[in-house]
Amino acid sequence: MVDQDTSNxxxxxxxxxxxxxxxxxxxxxxxxxxxxxxxxxAKEFLSQLPPKxxxxxxxxxxxxxxxxxxxxxxxxxxxxxxxxxxDTKKVHAMASHIKQGNIEEAIAIAKGGDTNA
Numbered sequence: 837m838v839d840q841d842t843s844n845x846x847x848x849x850x851x852x853x854x855x856x857x858x859x860x861x862x863x864x865x866x867x868x869x870x871x872x873x874x875x876x877x878a879k880e881f882l883s884q885l886p887p888k889x890x891x892x893x894x895x896x897x898x899x900x901x902x903x904x905x906x907x908x909x910x911x912x913x914x915x916x917x918x919x920x921x922x923d924t925k926k927v928h929a930m931a932s933h934i935k936q937g938n939i940e941e942a943i944a945i946a947k948g949g950d951t952n953a
Contacts (some may be wrong), residue, residue, distance in 0.1 A: 848890055848914075852897065855910045856881065868936050877904045894918045934947050 860878065863869035869877075881900055887893040894914050901911035929951040933942035945951055 845887070845890055845893070848885065848893060852910065852914065855913065855943065856896060856907065857920055859907060863906050873904070873906075877907065880904075890921070 854880075860869065860874045864871065864874055877900065880903075880948070881896070884896045884900075887896055894911075894917075897911040897914055926945055930942040930945050933939070933945065939952045941949075
């Protein structure tokens with residue numbers, strides 16, 4: 837049985853692949869990337885799959901976008917999603933601490949503390 841985290845990760849991988857293909861096609865049509873470079877990029881990306889988690893997927897995109905700056909747009913999209921996920925995790929952790937009466941712990945998280953503490 838596939839757990840929820842694996843299912844979510846697979847969904848993100850599929851979406852990233854779609855976004856990258858769309859970006860490659862757009863760049864090829866506008867002559868902003870050569871077919872050889874597009875193929876090289878695709879091989880390099882696919883060789884790093886599957887990532888262990890969503891953060892690793894974003895790290896792969898970062899590494900590749902540093903080498904192939906034509907793909908910065910896709911990296912930026914998923915970097916923003918990772919930031920939103922981290923913010924949501926912090927809010928949930930703070931709310932949990934507040935419900936338990938642990939105001940100081942909630943404040944510590946708000947100031948950048950660890951949400952796993």
